[in-house]
Amino acid sequence: MKIDFTVNGKPHTVDVAPDTPLLWVLREHLELTGTKFGCGRALCGACTVHVDGQAVRSCAYPIEYAQASQVQTIEGLESDRIGEAVVNAWIDLDVVQCGWCQPGQCMSAAALLKANQSPDREAVDASMSGNLCRCGTYSRIRQAVDLAAKNLREGAE
Amino acid sequence: MKTVFRVVSASLVLGGGFTVLSCVAESGDPGDDAPSPNWTSVDRDTPQVGDPFATVARVLRHPRCLNCHPSGDVPKVGDDRRLHAMGVRRGDHNFGMPAMHCNACHRSANQEAAQVPGAPHWQLAPRSMGWEGLDDHDLAETLKDRSKNGDRSLEDLLHHVSEDPLVLWGWDPGVGRSPPPISHAQFVKAFRHWIDSGAASPAPGTTSY
Ligand code: FES
Ligand code: FES
Numbered sequence: 022m023k024i025d026f027t028v029n030g031k032p033h034t035v036d037v038a039p040d041t042p043l044l045w046v047l048r049e050h051l052e053l054t055g056t057k058f059g060c061g062r063a064l065c066g067a068c069t070v071h072v073d074g075q076a077v078r079s080c081a082y083p084i085e086y087a088q089a090s091q092v093q094t095i096e097g098l099e100s101d102r103i104g105e106a107v108v109n110a111w112i113d114l115d116v117v118q119c120g121w122c123q124p125g126q127c128m129s130a131a132a133l134l135k136a137n138q139s140p141d142r143e144a145v146d147a148s149m150s151g152n153l154c155r156c157g158t159y160s161r162i163r164q165a166v167d168l169a170a171k172n173l174r175e176g177a178e
Numbered sequence: 179m180k181t182v183f184r185v186v187s188a189s190l191v192l193g194g195g196f197t198v199l200s201c202v203a204e205s206g207d208p209g210d211d212a213p214s215p216n217w218t219s220v221d222r223d224t225p226q227v228g229d230p231f232a233t234v235a236r237v238l239r240h241p242r243c244l245n246c247h248p249s250g251d252v253p254k255v256g257d258d259r260r261l262h263a264m265g266v267r268r269g270d271h272n273f274g275m276p277a278m279h280c281n282a283c284h285r286s287a288n289q290e291a292a293q294v295p296g297a298p299h300w301q302l303a304p305r306s307m308g309w310e311g312l313d314d315h316d317l318a319e320t321l322k323d324r325s326k327n328g329d330r331s332l333e334d335l336l337h338h339v340s341e342d343p344l345v346l347w348g349w350d351p352g353v354g355r356s357p358p359p360i361s362h363a364q365f366v367k368a369f370r371h372w373i374d375s376g377a378a379s380p381a382p383g384t385t386s387y
Contacts, residue, residue, distance in 0.1 A: 040289075040290075040291065042291070042292070061291075061292060062292050062293060062294070063282075063283040063292050063294050064263055064264065066264070069277075069282075075279060075281065075282070076276075076277045076278070076279070076282050077281070077282050077283070078282055078283050080292060081283050081285075081289055081292035081294045082285070083285065083289065086285055086286075128277075129277040129278075130277070132276055132277035133275075133276045133277045135276070136276035136277075137276060144275070144276075146265070147265065147267045147269075147275045147278070148275040148276050148277040148278055149277065150264055150265030150266075150278070151264035151265065151266070151277070151278045151282070153264075
């Protein structure tokens with residue numbers, strides 16, 4: 022099946038089986054390996070990307086659903102103000118341990134901040150609880166989401 | 179038909195709509211005080227007798243329906259009605275939290291490879307249509323209450339259970355999930371029969387499985 026879509030603003034066409042997960046297409050066909058495979062069952066969040074602005078699990082996103090859509094991955098996250106704030110906060114607070122889960126964490130954090138630029142602790146936890154981190158960086162992730170939110174609010178003033 | 183009589187201590191309800199489905203996930207929602215029948219061993223062949231609502235209630239109380247009609251804020255998954263994994267929450271629009279909307283994982287059809295169920299407009303029923311903990315009387319009252327059911331008439335409800343693809347998904351739930359104890363056609367017939375016979379609410383204290 023031919024799929025036309027854009028990834029990080031760049032148009033792509035792939036010809037693959039319709040049930041091929043978006044994650045496979047990104048990593049194997051487009052060689053965008055920033056997005057990680059964790060469980061393949063929509064259970065860990067490592068593969069989170071944005072499709073038309075919504076966070077989705079790309080391991081559980083058959084490519085047929087991506088026809089004519091706009092996909093954003095970790096490689097393109099800094100192209101907008103919110104994504105840039107997230108990445109900068111992650112760097113400033115040295116969030117990353119092994120790093121495997123972090124592309125997904127950043128994509129979820131950006132999706133949260135697009136919807137809510139003043140998330141309280143409960144909102145952060147409820148929105149980020151689907152992203153697992155085996156290295157246990159959760160406390161730094163929380164701080165980084167708070168920092169990104171603060172920087173976004175101050176930047177908007 | 180297998181009917182279990184038990185006294186239900188509380189009925190939880192608030193305001194608006196009606197959906198039937200199920201999701202993926204884990205256990206312990208405050209609204210869930212029901213025992214877990216063995217759904218795969220439910221007798222599907224015994225003719226319907228007695229209260230016309232009992233057959234309807236048996237289906238509505240099946241995990242395929244009840245899992246996404248929780249009385250709390252966490253959907254359930256599986257035939258054993260575990261709490262949904264990953265801390266999935268109801269969210270403001272019964273559609274999950276930002277970054278964790280239902281359609282972050284659930285598409286409009288079941289996914290065999292990832293084993294993620296899916297159907298059009300996959301989401302939770304509103305809090306007002308949380309059915310956990312309700313006996314047959316309260317369940318029937320809740321269904322009929324337009325302030326809770328999304329302002330639906332009985333005919334609207336019949337149309338919903340007959341046509342809504344999310345309801346129909348219950349009978350095509352994918353690998354590892356059992357369908358309700360009777361066919362969809364039998365369910366619609368039982369629903370019609372309940373309406374035509376006056377849509378009475380059973381006496382309090384009965385819970386049909
Ligand atoms: S790899 Fe997709 S959620 Fe785990
Ligand atoms: S940083 Fe290692 S899994 Fe999260």
